[in-house]
Amino acid sequence: MRLIEVNLLFRLALNFICKKNSKVLSFTSLVSIVGISFGVAAFLVVITVLNSFQSEIKNIISSVNPNLTIYSSSGINNPNEFQKELKKLINVPLNSMSNFIYQESIMGLGRQTSAVYIRAIEGTKSSSASNLNPYMHPKNALQTLDVSSKLIDQKRNTLDEGNKPEFLPHVILGKELAESLDAKIGNIVTLMTFGSERNTLGVRYNKLYVTGIIDTGLSEIDKKQVFMNFDDGIKLFGSLNWASGIEISMKNPDQALLVSKKLNLEIPYNVISWQQLHTGLFEQIERDGTAIQLIVLIISFVAGFNIIVTLSLTVMDRAKQIALLRALGAKKSLVISTFVYSGIVLGIFGSTLGVICGLIILKIFSGIYLGDFQKFYYLEKIPVHIDFQLIIFAFFTSIFLSFIGALYPAWKASRVSPMHGLNQGN
Secondary structure, eight states: OHHHHHHHHHHHHHHHHBOTTSSSBOHHHHHHHHHHHHHHHHHHHHHHHHHHHHHHHHHHHHHHSOSEEEEEEEEEESHHHHHHHHHHHOOSOEEEEEEEEEEEEEEEETTEEEEEEEEEEOGGGSTTHHHHGGGEESTTGGGGGSSOOSOOOTTOOOOOTTOOGGGSOEEEEEHHHHHHHTOOTTOEEEEEEEOSSTTOOOEEEEEEEEEEEEOOSBHHHHHHEEEEEHHHHHHHHOOTTEEEEEEEEESSGGGHHHHHHHHHTTSSSEEEEGGGTTHHHHHHHHHHHHHHHHHHHHHHHHHHHHHHHHHHHHHHHTHHHHHHHHHTTOOHHHHHHHHHHHHHHHHHHHHHHHHHHHHHHHHHHTTOBOGGGHHHHOBSBOOOOOOHHHHHHHHHHHHHHHHHHHHHHHHHHHTOOTTHHHHTTO
16 A cells, blocks of 8 residues: 555656646756756766865875975984984884985986986885885886996096996986976986085086886876985985985874874974875865865755745646645645655656766766866876765755755645635636
C-alpha cells in the first residue's frame, strides 16, 4: 500500500511540473532545473579547483622542500657536529638529516642568461632525495650528483678547452629554467661565481654539465632552481666544514611546524618548516576562494528561490486541479506531499544535470594552462582532483534545498479550497 501511495505521489508531482495535458516539462520547470544545475555545477567546479590548488601546492611544497630547514645567512660551521646536537633537541621521529649549500648566482648558455638559486645537496643521500626523485628526468638523474668534480680547483676556473663533459660538475635544472636557456640534457652551461673563498673577490666562470631536468609543476621552483653536488657547492661558494644549513626529513611532516617553533627558541639559527613556506600564496588563495564561494552560495540560493517561484506559479496555474483533488477527498497532507515531491523531482533532475555538467567542465579545465597567472599561483596547469564525497554532498544538498524551497508552495497549495472551481463558475 505504501508503494502505491509513493507511486501516486510521483505521478501527481510529474503532472504538476509538466505542461497541461502533456508529458513535456513546463517552461518554468525547465528554468528551475537549469538554475539548479548551474548552481551545482558552479559549486563543484569552484570548490574542486580551489581544493585542488591548495592540495597540489601543499604536496609540491612539502615534496621539493625539506620538512624542516635550519639555516644562517653566514652559514653553519661544523655542521656534522651540529647535527648530533639537533638529534638530542628534537624529540620526534626523524628519517634523516643532511647538509646543503644555498646560493644565488647567474647562469648562461649562448646568449641566454638567467638568475638562479643553486641548491647543493648530498645527492641520493640527501634528506630530500626520496621526495625529489618522482620529479626528475631521467629517473636516475639524482645519482649523477653523488660524485663531485675534480676539475674545480682553488681558483675555480673550469673553462679550460680540454675539459670533458663527464668530468665537469653535474647539475640538474628546473624545467622552465632549461627552456628559457634552451638547455637540454648533455649541454654545458656557464655559472658565474665570486671567488673560491667566501672573502675572496673576483668573478669566475665555471662550466657545468646538465645531467637532468626537474619538473615539479611549481613554477617558482622550475624557473630558478639548480641542483648540484654538495662538495662542488663547497668549492664554489664555501669552505671546508661549513654549510649554508641543514635539511631534515621527518617521519610525520605535519609535526614540522611545532618542532620549528621549539627549535627557534633553543638554537641561534633560523628554523623554518615547510608549512611556513609560501604563506602569502595560501592566504591569497584563501581570500580569492572566500569571495568565489560567496558568489557560488548566492547562485545556490537563487536556484532554491527558483523552486519557490516555479511551484508557486504552478499552484496559481493549477488551482482548479488542486481544488478538484480536494473535492474528491484528497487530504491537505496529500496535496502538501505532492508539491514537496515536485520540488524533489526538480531537484533530482537539476542536480543530476549539474553534476554531469560540472564533471565535463572540470575535465576541460584540467588541460588548461594558467599562462600569466603562473606568477600568482606558481602552477603550470589548473589542477583538478575529483572528490566523489564532494559530488555526493553537492547532489544531496541541492535536493535538500529543493525540498526546503518546495515547502511554502506546498503549504500554499494545501490552502486551495475545494470550492475554488465552483467559485469561478466551473
